[in-house]
Amino acid sequence: MKYLTLVIVAIISFLPASAQELSANQLLEKAINYHDPNGNWARFNGTLHVTMETPNTSNRKSKIIINLPEDYFYVKAKRDTITTEYTVKTTDCSITLNGKTNLNEAQLKANNLSCERAKMYKNYYTYLYGLPMKLKDKGTIIHDKVERKTFKGKTYLVLKVSYEKSVGSDVWFFYFNPETYAMEVYQFFKTDDKGELQSDSGEYILLTETTVINDIKMPKNRAWYYNKDGKYLGTDILKN
Template sequence: MRKLLLLLVCPLLLSAQTPADQILAKAKAYHDPQDIWPTLETTFTFKETRPDGPDRSTIIILDNGISYMKINRNDEEVYEVNGEVAEVLKGDKDKARALVLRNYYLYLWGLPMKLYDKSTPEISLAEDEKVGDKLCKVLRVVYEEDTWYFYIDDFSGRMLQYKFYKDEATGKGELITLEDEIMVDGIKIPQERSWYTLPEMKYLGTDILEEVD
Protein backbone atom coordinates (compact mmCIF):
# COMPACT_ATOMS: atom_id res chain seq x y z
CA MET A 1 0.00 0.00 0.00
CA ARG A 2 2.85 2.40 0.89
CA LYS A 3 4.54 1.76 -2.46
CA LEU A 4 1.27 2.41 -4.26
CA LEU A 5 0.86 5.73 -2.45
CA LEU A 6 4.40 6.76 -3.39
CA LEU A 7 3.75 5.92 -7.02
CA LEU A 8 0.62 8.03 -6.95
CA VAL A 9 2.13 10.98 -5.06
CA CYS A 10 5.49 11.33 -6.84
CA PRO A 11 4.02 12.16 -10.27
CA LEU A 12 1.79 14.73 -8.57
CA LEU A 13 4.80 16.36 -6.91
CA LEU A 14 6.69 16.46 -10.18
CA SER A 15 3.74 17.94 -12.04
CA ALA A 16 3.38 20.62 -9.33
CA GLN A 17 6.84 21.95 -10.18
CA THR A 18 7.03 24.81 -12.65
CA PRO A 19 9.56 24.60 -15.53
CA ALA A 20 11.72 27.11 -13.63
CA ASP A 21 11.53 24.94 -10.49
CA GLN A 22 12.70 21.96 -12.50
CA ILE A 23 15.70 23.83 -13.90
CA LEU A 24 16.63 25.11 -10.44
CA ALA A 25 16.37 21.58 -9.06
CA LYS A 26 18.67 20.37 -11.85
CA ALA A 27 21.21 23.07 -10.96
CA LYS A 28 21.07 22.17 -7.29
CA ALA A 29 21.45 18.47 -8.11
CA TYR A 30 24.67 19.36 -9.96
CA HIS A 31 26.14 21.78 -7.43
CA ASP A 32 24.84 20.48 -4.09
CA PRO A 33 23.38 16.99 -4.56
CA GLN A 34 23.58 16.13 -0.85
CA ASP A 35 22.00 19.41 0.35
CA ILE A 36 25.11 20.38 2.34
CA TRP A 37 24.91 24.16 1.88
CA PRO A 38 22.37 24.88 4.69
CA THR A 39 24.76 23.40 7.29
CA LEU A 40 28.12 24.06 5.60
CA GLU A 41 30.94 24.90 8.01
CA THR A 42 34.19 25.95 6.35
CA THR A 43 36.77 28.69 5.79
CA PHE A 44 37.16 30.38 2.40
CA THR A 45 40.25 32.33 1.34
CA PHE A 46 39.71 34.64 -1.63
CA LYS A 47 42.03 36.68 -3.81
CA GLU A 48 40.09 39.62 -5.23
CA THR A 49 41.82 41.38 -8.12
CA ARG A 50 40.92 44.76 -9.61
CA PRO A 51 42.50 46.37 -12.72
CA ASP A 52 42.80 49.78 -11.04
CA GLY A 53 44.14 48.73 -7.64
CA PRO A 54 46.07 46.14 -5.61
CA ASP A 55 44.80 42.62 -4.98
CA ARG A 56 42.81 42.07 -1.79
CA SER A 57 42.83 38.96 0.40
CA THR A 58 39.56 38.09 2.11
CA ILE A 59 39.06 35.26 4.61
CA ILE A 60 35.53 34.11 5.38
CA ILE A 61 34.83 31.78 8.31
CA LEU A 62 31.37 30.34 7.71
CA ASP A 63 28.94 28.22 9.70
CA ASN A 64 25.59 28.20 7.91
CA GLY A 65 24.07 25.89 10.51
CA ILE A 66 24.11 28.68 13.11
CA SER A 67 24.03 31.66 10.68
CA TYR A 68 27.55 32.73 11.61
CA MET A 69 30.19 34.49 9.51
CA LYS A 70 33.49 36.17 10.29
CA ILE A 71 34.87 38.41 7.55
CA ASN A 72 38.50 39.57 7.36
CA ARG A 73 39.35 41.80 4.41
CA ASN A 74 43.10 42.42 4.14
CA ASP A 75 43.21 42.55 7.96
CA GLU A 76 41.87 46.11 7.57
CA GLU A 77 38.16 45.37 7.97
CA VAL A 78 37.15 42.56 10.34
CA TYR A 79 33.52 41.75 11.20
CA GLU A 80 31.59 39.05 12.99
CA VAL A 81 27.93 38.35 12.22
CA ASN A 82 25.66 36.07 14.27
CA GLY A 83 22.24 35.92 12.64
CA GLU A 84 21.37 39.60 12.17
CA VAL A 85 23.66 40.80 14.98
CA ALA A 86 26.90 42.30 13.68
CA GLU A 87 30.07 43.42 15.41
CA VAL A 88 32.91 45.52 14.01
CA LEU A 89 36.15 43.98 15.26
CA LYS A 90 38.49 46.18 13.24
CA GLY A 91 38.21 49.15 10.90
CA ASP A 92 36.22 52.37 10.69
CA LYS A 93 33.04 51.00 9.04
CA ASP A 94 29.70 50.47 10.78
CA LYS A 95 27.67 47.35 11.53
CA ALA A 96 25.51 47.87 8.45
CA ARG A 97 28.63 47.35 6.37
CA ALA A 98 29.14 43.97 8.04
CA LEU A 99 25.64 42.84 7.07
CA VAL A 100 26.07 44.05 3.49
CA LEU A 101 29.30 42.06 3.13
CA ARG A 102 27.76 38.99 4.78
CA ASN A 103 24.87 39.06 2.32
CA TYR A 104 27.23 39.66 -0.62
CA TYR A 105 29.45 36.66 0.09
CA LEU A 106 26.60 34.35 1.09
CA TYR A 107 24.57 35.12 -2.01
CA LEU A 108 27.23 35.06 -4.70
CA TRP A 109 29.21 32.10 -3.39
CA GLY A 110 26.09 30.21 -2.35
CA LEU A 111 24.46 30.20 -5.77
CA PRO A 112 22.45 28.45 -7.08
CA MET A 113 21.44 27.10 -3.64
CA LYS A 114 20.59 30.60 -2.36
CA LEU A 115 17.73 30.75 -4.83
CA TYR A 116 15.91 28.35 -2.50
CA ASP A 117 15.78 31.03 0.22
CA LYS A 118 12.22 31.85 1.30
CA SER A 119 12.92 35.51 0.55
CA THR A 120 13.57 34.80 -3.15
CA PRO A 121 10.82 36.26 -5.38
CA GLU A 122 9.08 34.12 -7.98
CA ILE A 123 11.52 32.48 -10.38
CA SER A 124 10.58 32.33 -14.05
CA LEU A 125 12.17 31.05 -17.25
CA ALA A 126 13.56 33.47 -19.80
CA GLU A 127 14.47 32.50 -23.37
CA ASP A 128 17.21 29.91 -23.85
CA GLU A 129 20.63 31.33 -24.66
CA LYS A 130 24.06 29.98 -25.44
CA VAL A 131 27.16 30.53 -23.32
CA GLY A 132 29.98 29.66 -25.68
CA ASP A 133 28.81 26.45 -27.34
CA LYS A 134 26.58 25.36 -24.45
CA LEU A 135 22.83 25.82 -24.60
CA CYS A 136 21.52 27.24 -21.34
CA LYS A 137 18.20 27.47 -19.62
CA VAL A 138 17.90 30.95 -18.14
CA LEU A 139 16.26 31.63 -14.79
CA ARG A 140 14.93 35.15 -14.15
CA VAL A 141 14.39 36.66 -10.69
CA VAL A 142 13.04 40.18 -10.19
CA TYR A 143 14.18 41.68 -6.89
CA GLU A 144 13.17 45.12 -5.59
CA GLU A 145 16.27 46.89 -6.88
CA ASP A 146 17.49 44.72 -9.76
CA THR A 147 16.65 41.83 -12.07
CA TRP A 148 18.91 38.77 -12.23
CA TYR A 149 19.42 36.12 -14.91
CA PHE A 150 21.10 32.78 -14.15
CA TYR A 151 22.46 30.61 -16.97
CA ILE A 152 22.18 26.86 -16.35
CA ASP A 153 23.77 24.36 -18.74
CA ASP A 154 20.80 22.46 -20.20
CA PHE A 155 22.82 19.23 -20.36
CA SER A 156 24.59 19.08 -16.97
CA GLY A 157 22.79 21.59 -14.75
CA ARG A 158 26.02 23.50 -14.12
CA MET A 159 25.65 27.25 -13.56
CA LEU A 160 27.83 28.97 -16.18
CA GLN A 161 27.25 32.67 -15.56
CA TYR A 162 24.76 35.23 -14.29
CA LYS A 163 23.98 38.88 -14.80
CA PHE A 164 21.85 41.59 -13.30
CA TYR A 165 20.30 44.83 -14.49
CA LYS A 166 19.63 47.88 -12.39
CA ASP A 167 17.52 49.14 -15.28
CA GLU A 168 16.62 46.66 -18.01
CA ALA A 169 15.35 49.44 -20.26
CA THR A 170 18.84 50.95 -20.52
CA GLY A 171 20.70 47.64 -20.26
CA LYS A 172 22.77 48.94 -17.35
CA GLY A 173 24.07 46.18 -15.14
CA GLU A 174 26.86 43.66 -14.72
CA LEU A 175 27.78 40.24 -16.10
CA ILE A 176 29.60 37.69 -13.94
CA THR A 177 31.30 34.80 -15.73
CA LEU A 178 32.28 31.61 -13.91
CA GLU A 179 35.37 29.48 -14.45
CA ASP A 180 36.63 26.22 -12.94
CA GLU A 181 35.21 24.57 -9.83
CA ILE A 182 36.37 23.62 -6.37
CA MET A 183 34.81 20.83 -4.32
CA VAL A 184 33.78 21.92 -0.82
CA ASP A 185 32.37 19.10 1.31
CA GLY A 186 30.52 17.68 -1.69
CA ILE A 187 29.45 21.06 -3.11
CA LYS A 188 30.76 22.14 -6.53
CA ILE A 189 31.48 25.87 -6.15
CA PRO A 190 32.65 27.96 -9.13
CA GLN A 191 36.22 28.97 -8.34
CA GLU A 192 36.65 32.17 -10.38
CA ARG A 193 34.18 34.98 -10.91
CA SER A 194 35.01 37.74 -13.39
CA TRP A 195 32.94 40.92 -13.47
CA TYR A 196 32.05 43.11 -16.47
CA THR A 197 29.83 46.14 -16.88
CA LEU A 198 26.79 45.97 -19.13
CA PRO A 199 26.37 46.93 -21.89
CA GLU A 200 29.98 48.12 -22.29
CA MET A 201 31.60 44.83 -21.17
CA LYS A 202 34.27 46.77 -19.29
CA TYR A 203 36.32 44.41 -17.11
CA LEU A 204 35.94 45.15 -13.39
CA GLY A 205 37.94 42.39 -11.73
CA THR A 206 38.12 38.72 -10.76
CA ASP A 207 37.40 37.00 -7.46
CA ILE A 208 39.24 33.70 -6.97
CA LEU A 209 38.55 31.10 -4.31
CA GLU A 210 42.14 30.12 -3.54
CA GLU A 211 41.77 27.87 -0.51
CA VAL A 212 39.16 26.03 1.51
CA ASP A 213 39.77 24.62 5.01
Protein backbone atom coordinates in the same frame (compact mmCIF):
# COMPACT_ATOMS: atom_id res chain seq x y z
CA MET B 1 1.04 2.50 -35.89
CA LYS B 2 0.57 1.70 -32.22
CA TYR B 3 3.96 -0.04 -32.20
CA LEU B 4 5.59 2.99 -33.87
CA THR B 5 4.07 5.32 -31.27
CA LEU B 6 5.45 3.19 -28.45
CA VAL B 7 8.91 3.22 -30.04
CA ILE B 8 8.86 7.03 -30.35
CA VAL B 9 7.76 7.41 -26.72
CA ALA B 10 10.54 5.07 -25.62
CA ILE B 11 13.16 7.03 -27.57
CA ILE B 12 11.98 10.35 -26.19
CA SER B 13 12.08 9.00 -22.63
CA PHE B 14 15.80 8.34 -23.01
CA LEU B 15 16.65 11.75 -24.46
CA PRO B 16 18.60 14.04 -22.12
CA ALA B 17 16.32 16.32 -20.11
CA SER B 18 17.73 19.39 -21.87
CA ALA B 19 16.21 18.14 -25.13
CA GLN B 20 12.77 18.25 -23.56
CA GLU B 21 10.84 21.15 -22.13
CA LEU B 22 11.88 21.92 -18.58
CA SER B 23 9.92 24.07 -16.19
CA ALA B 24 11.81 26.75 -14.29
CA ASN B 25 11.55 24.81 -11.04
CA GLN B 26 12.76 21.61 -12.71
CA LEU B 27 15.79 23.43 -14.09
CA LEU B 28 16.54 24.92 -10.70
CA GLU B 29 16.31 21.52 -9.01
CA LYS B 30 18.69 20.00 -11.57
CA ALA B 31 21.15 22.85 -11.07
CA ILE B 32 21.01 22.47 -7.29
CA ASN B 33 21.48 18.72 -7.65
CA TYR B 34 24.63 19.38 -9.69
CA HIS B 35 26.13 21.92 -7.28
CA ASP B 36 24.89 20.50 -3.97
CA PRO B 37 23.87 16.86 -4.55
CA ASN B 38 23.76 16.02 -0.84
CA GLY B 39 21.86 19.09 0.33
CA ASN B 40 24.76 20.40 2.40
CA TRP B 41 24.20 24.12 1.89
CA ALA B 42 21.45 24.39 4.51
CA ARG B 43 23.95 23.30 7.18
CA PHE B 44 27.03 24.88 5.65
CA ASN B 45 29.88 25.57 8.07
CA GLY B 46 33.10 26.32 6.27
CA THR B 47 35.92 28.70 5.44
CA LEU B 48 36.55 30.39 2.10
CA HIS B 49 39.81 32.05 1.06
CA VAL B 50 39.13 34.58 -1.68
CA THR B 51 41.56 36.81 -3.57
CA MET B 52 40.02 39.75 -5.39
CA GLU B 53 42.00 40.99 -8.39
CA THR B 54 41.05 44.38 -9.83
CA PRO B 55 42.75 46.50 -12.52
CA ASN B 56 45.27 49.08 -11.25
CA THR B 57 44.66 48.10 -7.61
CA SER B 58 46.42 45.83 -5.14
CA ASN B 59 44.85 42.44 -4.55
CA ARG B 60 42.52 42.06 -1.60
CA LYS B 61 42.82 38.76 0.25
CA SER B 62 39.90 37.65 2.39
CA LYS B 63 39.27 34.85 4.83
CA ILE B 64 35.53 34.22 5.13
CA ILE B 65 33.79 31.96 7.64
CA ILE B 66 30.13 31.13 7.06
CA ASN B 67 28.32 29.06 9.69
CA LEU B 68 24.66 28.93 8.73
CA PRO B 69 23.41 26.74 11.65
CA GLU B 70 24.91 29.23 14.14
CA ASP B 71 23.97 32.32 12.08
CA TYR B 72 27.63 33.35 12.24
CA PHE B 73 29.68 35.26 9.67
CA TYR B 74 33.27 36.47 9.77
CA VAL B 75 35.46 38.14 7.15
CA LYS B 76 39.08 39.25 7.48
CA ALA B 77 40.27 41.27 4.49
CA LYS B 78 43.79 42.54 3.85
CA ARG B 79 44.87 45.01 1.16
CA ASP B 80 48.30 46.61 1.37
CA THR B 81 48.78 47.71 5.01
CA ILE B 82 45.09 47.73 5.92
CA THR B 83 43.43 44.74 7.56
CA THR B 84 39.75 44.83 8.49
CA GLU B 85 37.68 42.24 10.31
CA TYR B 86 33.91 41.99 10.58
CA THR B 87 32.04 39.53 12.77
CA VAL B 88 28.26 39.15 12.65
CA LYS B 89 26.55 36.78 15.08
CA THR B 90 22.78 36.91 14.67
CA THR B 91 22.17 40.65 15.23
CA ASP B 92 25.46 41.43 17.00
CA CYS B 93 28.35 42.99 15.11
CA SER B 94 32.01 43.73 15.84
CA ILE B 95 34.62 45.62 13.80
CA THR B 96 38.42 45.44 13.93
CA LEU B 97 40.93 47.63 12.10
CA ASN B 98 44.57 46.52 12.04
CA GLY B 99 43.96 44.53 15.22
CA LYS B 100 42.25 47.36 17.09
CA THR B 101 38.64 47.07 18.25
CA ASN B 102 38.23 50.30 20.23
CA LEU B 103 37.58 52.53 17.21
CA ASN B 104 36.15 56.03 17.37
CA GLU B 105 33.67 57.53 14.92
CA ALA B 106 36.38 59.34 12.95
CA GLN B 107 38.33 56.10 12.41
CA LEU B 108 35.21 54.22 11.36
CA LYS B 109 34.20 56.93 8.90
CA ALA B 110 37.69 57.36 7.44
CA ASN B 111 37.90 53.64 6.67
CA ASN B 112 34.25 53.20 5.63
CA LEU B 113 33.57 50.75 8.45
CA SER B 114 30.11 50.08 9.87
CA CYS B 115 27.83 47.30 11.02
CA GLU B 116 25.64 47.99 8.00
CA ARG B 117 28.66 47.23 5.81
CA ALA B 118 29.37 44.08 7.82
CA LYS B 119 25.84 42.82 7.15
CA MET B 120 26.21 43.77 3.48
CA TYR B 121 29.32 41.56 3.25
CA LYS B 122 27.49 38.75 5.00
CA ASN B 123 24.61 38.92 2.53
CA TYR B 124 26.97 39.33 -0.44
CA TYR B 125 29.21 36.34 0.23
CA THR B 126 26.43 34.10 1.49
CA TYR B 127 24.31 34.84 -1.57
CA LEU B 128 26.97 34.46 -4.25
CA TYR B 129 28.67 31.37 -2.85
CA GLY B 130 25.31 29.87 -1.94
CA LEU B 131 24.02 29.97 -5.51
CA PRO B 132 22.02 28.38 -7.01
CA MET B 133 20.68 27.02 -3.70
CA LYS B 134 19.88 30.56 -2.50
CA LEU B 135 17.27 30.82 -5.24
CA LYS B 136 15.02 28.74 -2.98
CA ASP B 137 14.99 31.51 -0.37
CA LYS B 138 11.77 33.22 0.63
CA GLY B 139 11.05 36.34 -1.40
CA THR B 140 12.64 34.96 -4.57
CA ILE B 141 10.41 35.00 -7.66
CA ILE B 142 11.36 32.38 -10.26
CA HIS B 143 9.79 33.29 -13.61
CA ASP B 144 8.03 30.36 -15.28
CA LYS B 145 9.66 30.39 -18.72
CA VAL B 146 13.03 28.75 -19.28
CA GLU B 147 14.79 30.44 -22.18
CA ARG B 148 17.52 29.06 -24.38
CA LYS B 149 20.05 31.83 -25.03
CA THR B 150 23.47 32.14 -26.61
CA PHE B 151 25.96 34.15 -24.57
CA LYS B 152 29.60 34.62 -25.58
CA GLY B 153 29.13 31.99 -28.28
CA LYS B 154 27.74 29.30 -25.97
CA THR B 155 24.15 28.11 -25.54
CA TYR B 156 22.56 28.08 -22.10
CA LEU B 157 19.29 27.37 -20.35
CA VAL B 158 18.38 30.62 -18.59
CA LEU B 159 16.29 31.35 -15.51
CA LYS B 160 14.91 34.83 -14.92
CA VAL B 161 14.68 35.78 -11.25
CA SER B 162 13.26 38.83 -9.51
CA TYR B 163 12.49 39.52 -5.86
CA GLU B 164 9.73 40.76 -3.65
CA LYS B 165 10.10 44.46 -2.86
CA SER B 166 11.20 43.75 0.69
CA VAL B 167 14.16 41.73 -0.66
CA GLY B 168 15.41 43.70 -3.66
CA SER B 169 14.60 45.38 -6.96
CA ASP B 170 17.26 43.93 -9.28
CA VAL B 171 16.41 41.41 -12.00
CA TRP B 172 18.81 38.47 -12.36
CA PHE B 173 19.42 35.94 -15.13
CA PHE B 174 21.15 32.64 -14.39
CA TYR B 175 22.77 30.70 -17.23
CA PHE B 176 23.08 26.93 -16.89
CA ASN B 177 24.95 24.41 -19.01
CA PRO B 178 22.21 22.51 -20.89
CA GLU B 179 24.01 19.18 -20.45
CA THR B 180 25.37 19.26 -16.91
CA TYR B 181 23.16 22.04 -15.43
CA ALA B 182 26.24 23.71 -13.98
CA MET B 183 25.80 27.44 -13.39
CA GLU B 184 28.31 29.18 -15.69
CA VAL B 185 27.12 32.80 -15.93
CA TYR B 186 24.86 35.14 -14.03
CA GLN B 187 23.78 38.66 -14.81
CA PHE B 188 21.78 41.36 -13.10
CA PHE B 189 20.08 44.61 -14.14
CA LYS B 190 18.71 47.52 -12.18
CA THR B 191 15.08 48.58 -12.56
CA ASP B 192 13.52 52.04 -12.77
CA ASP B 193 10.75 53.50 -10.61
CA LYS B 194 8.17 51.61 -12.68
CA GLY B 195 9.95 48.31 -12.24
CA GLU B 196 11.18 48.25 -15.83
CA LEU B 197 14.56 46.69 -16.52
CA GLN B 198 17.32 49.17 -17.42
CA SER B 199 19.33 47.44 -20.14
CA ASP B 200 22.43 49.62 -19.73
CA SER B 201 22.75 48.92 -16.00
CA GLY B 202 24.18 46.11 -13.94
CA GLU B 203 26.86 43.53 -14.58
CA TYR B 204 27.46 40.03 -15.85
CA ILE B 205 29.70 37.49 -14.15
CA LEU B 206 31.55 34.66 -15.89
CA LEU B 207 32.19 31.56 -13.78
CA THR B 208 35.10 29.27 -14.61
CA GLU B 209 36.58 26.19 -12.99
CA THR B 210 35.23 24.57 -9.84
CA THR B 211 36.28 24.21 -6.22
CA VAL B 212 34.55 21.67 -3.98
CA ILE B 213 33.94 22.76 -0.39
CA ASN B 214 31.84 20.64 1.98
CA ASP B 215 30.82 18.57 -1.08
CA ILE B 216 29.40 21.69 -2.75
CA LYS B 217 30.68 22.65 -6.21
CA MET B 218 31.48 26.38 -6.11
CA PRO B 219 32.93 28.53 -8.90
CA LYS B 220 36.67 29.02 -8.48
CA ASN B 221 36.78 32.19 -10.59
CA ARG B 222 34.11 34.90 -10.83
CA ALA B 223 35.01 37.58 -13.38
CA TRP B 224 32.86 40.73 -13.34
CA TYR B 225 31.99 42.96 -16.32
CA TYR B 226 29.64 45.90 -16.96
CA ASN B 227 26.61 45.03 -19.09
CA LYS B 228 26.66 48.37 -20.91
CA ASP B 229 30.11 48.15 -22.45
CA GLY B 230 31.67 44.87 -21.36
CA LYS B 231 34.32 46.66 -19.29
CA TYR B 232 36.22 44.28 -17.05
CA LEU B 233 35.90 45.07 -13.32
CA GLY B 234 37.77 42.32 -11.54
CA THR B 235 37.89 38.67 -10.57
CA ASP B 236 37.20 36.87 -7.30
CA ILE B 237 39.36 33.74 -7.02
CA LEU B 238 38.46 31.03 -4.52
CA LYS B 239 41.80 29.71 -3.27
CA ASN B 240 40.68 26.77 -1.10
